[in-house]
Amino acid sequence: MPYSASIYREVENAFDDITWRGNVDHTPNDNELWYLSATTGSRAGGFNLGFFSTTPTYDxxxxxxxxxxxxxxxxxxxxxxxxxxxxxxxxxxxxQFVGQSALGPSTSVRNHPGAINQGLELEVLWLATNELTLGGNYSYSDATYDGEFVDVETGAVGLVDNNNPFSPATLYPAAERSNRTDGNQLQRVPEEKWALCGQYRLEIAQGTVDFLTSVAWTDEVRFDITDSPSTSRTSGIGGTPGSPGRRPTTSWRPHSS
Known part of the structure; x- marks a missing residue:
């Protein structure tokens, strides 16, 4: 007679929150708008599926x-x-972190105490003539982790590196393998970005021809919570993170009148 059995653990948690938004607008004339807003938001907590994970739930x-x-x-x-x-x-x-459970490595979501992302954004679009349009945008972000991560598995302050061949866990305690996180740059948030673009429209007998050009640059991007240079990439002009820079390109396409 076929027989099967399973093991499981029962965990429970409840999440509820009230969010709000306040906004004040000021229009000194028909062509200008100033605004000030304050908004709160919440992303629900959840459960980690790894059996015997040291963090079965997160807030x-x-x-x-x-x-x-x-x-x-x-x-x-x-x-x-x-x-x-x-x-x-x-x-x-x-x-997200990879940690050890009773049945081996597992990926779990954990809470870092906090983070602050502050900066500015600027966008300009100018119709210089009936044929020429110029534009550009710039953004600056000072985005860092706020507070220190505490490893629940070891109690070490900071993120414990278990994959560094120069400091194996068999020789170094967790405290000596930890990396501090307070003040490190947020993952996937570059400090600066800018882009410029232009369009020129040429009238011809068969219709119009648009000449388009653009150039963009993105600052260094971190892909790990630790502030290690080996986990960062810098994009070149017109490129994507990690790709070499490219020269601006000019293209055209005909338009029928």
């Missing part, structure tokens, strides 16, 4: 977002300017 992630912004049209509506200053305060940031 919700909360954020308070503040933004001061401006939108305006100038020069008879030919110049559009948008800008904003912002600050996001995070608590219990969700991060």
């Amino acid at each position: 919700p992630e909360d954020v308070l977002a503040l933004e001061l912004g401006y939108k305006g049209q100038h020069l008879d509506g030919t110049l559009q300017v948008n800008g904003s200053l912002y600050r996001y305060d995070y608590e219990n940031v969700h991060l």
Whole structure:
């Protein structure tokens, strides 16, 4: 007679939150808008599926977002300017880690105490002539982890590195293999980005031809919570993270009149 059995553990948790948003707008004239907003948000906690994981559940992630912004049209509506200053305060940031369980390695979500992302954004679009349009945007982000991560498996302050061949766990205690996280750059958030673009429209007998060009640059991006240079990549002009830079390209396409 066929027979099967399974083992499981029962865990439970409950998550509830109230979020809110406040916004104040000011329009000194028909062409300008100033605004100030404060918003809260929450990402629900959850459960880690790894059996006997040292962190079977994790708490919700909360954020308070503040933004001061401006939108305006100038020069008879030919110049559009948008800008904003912002600050996001995070608590219990969700991060994924590979840890040890009773049945081997498992991936678990854990909470980092907090993070702060603050900076500015600027965007400009200018219709220089009936044929020529120029534009650009720039952003700066000071995005860092706030507070120190504590490893629940070892009690060590900081993130314990179990994969460094120069400090094996058999020779070095967890405290000597830990990497501090407070003040490190947030993962996948570059400090600076900018882009420029231009379009020129040429009228011809058969219709119009548009000449387009653009150039973009992205600063160094971190892919690990530790601030190790080996976990960062820098993108070149017009490239994607980790790719070599490329020269701006000009293209055209015909338009029928």
